[in-house]
Amino acid sequence: MSDIKKVVLAYSGGLDTSVILKWLQDVYHCEVVTFTADIGQGEEVEPARKKAIALGIKPENIFIEDLREEFVRDYVYPMFRANAIYEGEYLLGTSIARPLISKRQIEIANAVGGDAVSHGATGKGNDQVRFELGYYALKPDVKVIAPWREWDLLSREKLLAYAEKHGIDISKKKNGGSPYSMDANLLHISYEGTVLENPAAEPEEDMWLWTVSPENAPDQAEYIELSYEKGDITAINGVAMTPAQVLTELNRLGGKHGIGRLDIVENRYVGMKSRGCYETPGGTIMLKAHRAIESITLDREVAHLKDELMPKYAKLIYTGYWWSPERQMLQGLIDASQTTVNGWVRLKLYKGNVIVVGRESKTDSLFDPNIATFDEDGGAYNHADAAGFIRLNALRMRIAANAKLKRG
Numbered sequence: 379m380s381d382i383k384k385v386v387l388a389y390s391g392g393l394d395t396s397v398i399l400k401w402l403q404d405v406y407h408c409e410v411v412t413f414t415a416d417i418g419q420g421e422e423v424e425p426a427r428k429k430a431i432a433l434g435i436k437p438e439n440i441f442i443e444d445l446r447e448e449f450v451r452d453y454v455y456p457m458f459r460a461n462a463i464y465e466g467e468y469l470l471g472t473s474i475a476r477p478l479i480s481k482r483q484i485e486i487a488n489a490v491g492g493d494a495v496s497h498g499a500t501g502k503g504n505d506q507v508r509f510e511l512g513y514y515a516l517k518p519d520v521k522v523i524a525p526w527r528e529w530d531l532l533s534r535e536k537l538l539a540y541a542e543k544h545g546i547d548i549s550k551k552k553n554g555g556s557p558y559s560m561d562a563n564l565l566h567i568s569y570e571g572t573v574l575e576n577p578a579a580e581p582e583e584d585m586w587l588w589t590v591s592p593e594n595a596p597d598q599a600e601y602i603e604l605s606y607e608k609g610d611i612t613a614i615n616g617v618a619m620t621p622a623q624v625l626t627e628l629n630r631l632g633g634k635h636g637i638g639r640l641d642i643v644e645n646r647y648v649g650m651k652s653r654g655c656y657e658t659p660g661g662t663i664m665l666k667a668h669r670a671i672e673s674i675t676l677d678r679e680v681a682h683l684k685d686e687l688m689p690k691y692a693k694l695i696y697t698g699y700w701w702s703p704e705r706q707m708l709q710g711l712i713d714a715s716q717t718t719v720n721g722w723v724r725l726k727l728y729k730g731n732v733i734v735v736g737r738e739s740k741t742d743s744l745f746d747p748n749i750a751t752f753d754e755d756g757g758a759y760n761h762a763d764a765a766g767f768i769r770l771n772a773l774r775m776r777i778a779a780n781a782k783l784k785r786g
Contacts, residue, residue: 384409385494385523386487388479388509391426394498396546397537398525399433402496404544406523411439413486415479417449418564418622432547441486446564449478450621453700454565458664459609459719460684460712461672462692467642468654469661470695471566476505477700480512487520494521501527504647508698515701558585564625566638566658577643577653588629588657592636592730599728601735602631604663606671606723609716611664625660632659635727647697666732667723674737674745675718684715718742 385402389395389412402410412435414426423442430440453474464470483495495513499505506524513520531537541548559571567588573579583591605613611624619627632638638659646652672681687708694705721739725732748758 382406382408382494382521382523384411384490384492385496386411386413386483386490386492387496388483388498389414389426389430390498391423391429393534393537393541393548396429396433396548397531397540398496398498399430399435400544400546401525401529401531401540402523403434405529408494409439410435411486411490411492412441413479413483414440414442415482416442416444416446417475417478418446418626419562420567421562429547439490443482445478445482446622447620449475450564450625453478454625454661455610455621456709456713457695458661458668459716460688460691460708461665461669462688462695463665464692464696465642465644467640468644468656468696469566469640469658469665470692471563471656471658471661472505472561472568473508473696473698474565474700475563476508476698477512480509480701481516484513484516484520487517494523496523496525499524499526502648502650504696504698507647508700511698512701564622564629565661566656569655570652574653574655581641581655585655586639586657589633589639589659590636595636595729596634599726600631600635601724601726603722603724604667605721606668607720609668609672609713609719611667625664628660628663631727632663632732633657636730637727637732638662639730663725663727663732666734667725668719670723670725670734670737671719671721671739675721675739675742676715677744680715684712687711 385406385408387395387399387402387410389399391414399410399412402408412426412430414423416423427440427442431437457470457474462470464473486492487495497506497509499509501524506527510522510524513522526532531540538548540546557572558569558574561568569581569585574581603615604611605616610621611619613619614624614627638657638661640656640658641653642656643651643653672684676684691705691708691712694700694702694708699705718739720742721737723734724736726735727733746758748755
């Protein structure tokens with residue numbers, strides 16, 4: 379412990395990280411630098427400054443940064459180029475935020491001469507792995523302090539008692555706050571714990587914060603048009619937007635129409651199963667639309683290869699390997715496939731559904747109506763060619779069938 383002189387803490391200003399800040403000071407007797415990232419969690423981040431100062435942190439050791447554009451541009455957009463979903467459903471909202479936070483922590487540690495970093499992830503979850511794999515990939519000799527693996531404050535009651543003992547101000551949320559363990563950023567909000575620990579129990583309707591229920595969504599469908607350049611959305615309904623603006627607007631539209639709710643039991647990297655509920659309204663729209671524009675701009679075998687690689691890519695993000703050489707290699711392949719993914723997609727949003735109603739690419743479409751038509755095609759396609767194609771592809775099955783007949 380005496381080797382630690384200065385530690386950079388990922389700090390939200392909430393109960394856990396406020397206790398961690400004081401605990402680091404008392405147990406490690408080190409200087410603490412706080413880093414608070416605004417990645418669109420929807421809560422004020424500036425109050426973290428006041429709380430850090432109250433705990434004795436020097437103003438020059440408090441970093442509060444707006445990373446929303448970087449988050450969507452450099453993490454969310456590249457992930458959606460791959461159409462990445464984990465275990466067939468999860469859009470990786472928490473997973474994709476951790477590499478950015480890890481990177482910025484290490485950059486701050488390098489800038490201020492920090493020799494350690496710390497986080498508030500528990501010893502049961504995936505986030506400890508995601509944070510620390512990022513730390514070590516970017517600064518191999520960094521020391522990592524994970525208080526939840528060291529201390530005995532393993533319940534909310536103990537944390538509150540510690541806070542009260544040391545005069546740590548923990549602001550109470552209106553109506554007592556949410557009973558759930560929650561994580562939010564511009565891509566999603568997650569809910570875990572309490573009644574959700576029973577996978578047979580339906581979530582209460584008032585749990586959901588971003589989306590109306592599909593039953594209460596507008597009775598009138600809403601049409602939107604998304605413009606694409608190299609696989610990324612650049613405009614909504616003809617209005618050019620930055621990546622963070624795109625996701626913010628899609629979240630609003632999706633939430634309005636009850637889109638993006640998810641209730642799953644997932645397999646954590648540490649070995650246990652966990653039930654989580656998620657709201658990802660904008661991401662749900664993005665996934666549907668991206669697959670639609672790719673359907674007319676990607677070669678068949680390229681599209682199929684992407685689909686084969688996607689589960690591996692998604693798992694790498696889920697398990698914290700964003701900075702690994704294999705993820706970066708896959709990203710290069712995925713990005714290369716997106717050079718022709720240009721055009722627009724028209725969608726209908728209605729009561730929890732995202733319905734593709736049109737797509738076009740004036741320069742890169744591989745859809746040829748002269749060949750695809752059921753009407754006379756003027757000789758663009760020779761139907762007779764199909765006979766030999768079918769016989770060749772049936773050859774191995776015919777051989778196996780003949781052998782089976784000979785065996786009786």
